[in-house]
Amino acid sequence: MALVYLKELDTETKLAIWKIEETAEELLDRLQLDEREKAILDRFSKGKRTLHWLASRVLLRYLLKTNEFISCPSDENGKPYLPNYPYEISFTHSYDYAGLIMSQKGPCGIDLEIIKDKVVRIKEKFLKPDELAFIPNDNIEQLYACWCAKEAVYKLQGNKGISFLDNMTILPFQYKPQGVMTLMLRKGGLIKSFQVYYENFQDYMLGYVVDVP
Secondary structure, eight states, X not given: OEEEEEEEEETTEEEEEEEOOSOHHHHHTTOOOOHHHHHHHHHSOTTHHHHHHHHHHHHXXXXXXOOSOOOOOBOTTXXXXXXXXXXXXXXXXXXXXXXXXXXXXXXXEEEEEEOXXXXXXXXXXXXXXXXXXXXXXXXXXXXXXXXXXXXXXXXXXXXXXXOTTTTEEEOOOOOXXXXXXXXXXXXXXXXXXXXXXXXXXXXXXXEEEXXXX
């Protein structure tokens, strides 16, 4: 397992990406699992899902600088949390990579997606006409930046029944290989804006966000 990306946004927030090169058995050797986590692993079919789950937990131990057991359950909406550490966290994974963001500032979200042209076929499922209007010539990288931004905010707010299409709107921005966009979240009487960062990482798109009070 190789650390391929580490970024400290400030003294309270950091994110990292690992390339998964080990077998499941090699990853397991680096972990201490309780009965709840062993039961979760038993429900997975062998393959990428198992590797992603294991690698995410190894990465968490790396960032927290401990080899000891770390309790990392999920709430009723599937959002992971750390009952014994003062961090909010979010996981992501795509193909051979696992990623993690952790912050003491507030809720956070991260998403990593391999860039493929299939996003053009589903663009209307997650972007409104007004959003598509500022993306020239179906720019695939910009479409993925928008997807990662919405996924990161979705994770940040706790996976609570938010629609990418109906509840999230990205304001116009000019795409660069690395940049920031503004995303408006509207649900019921709630209207909140988020600054979501994105960057092209090799053949992937990375998006991340922290909700600063």
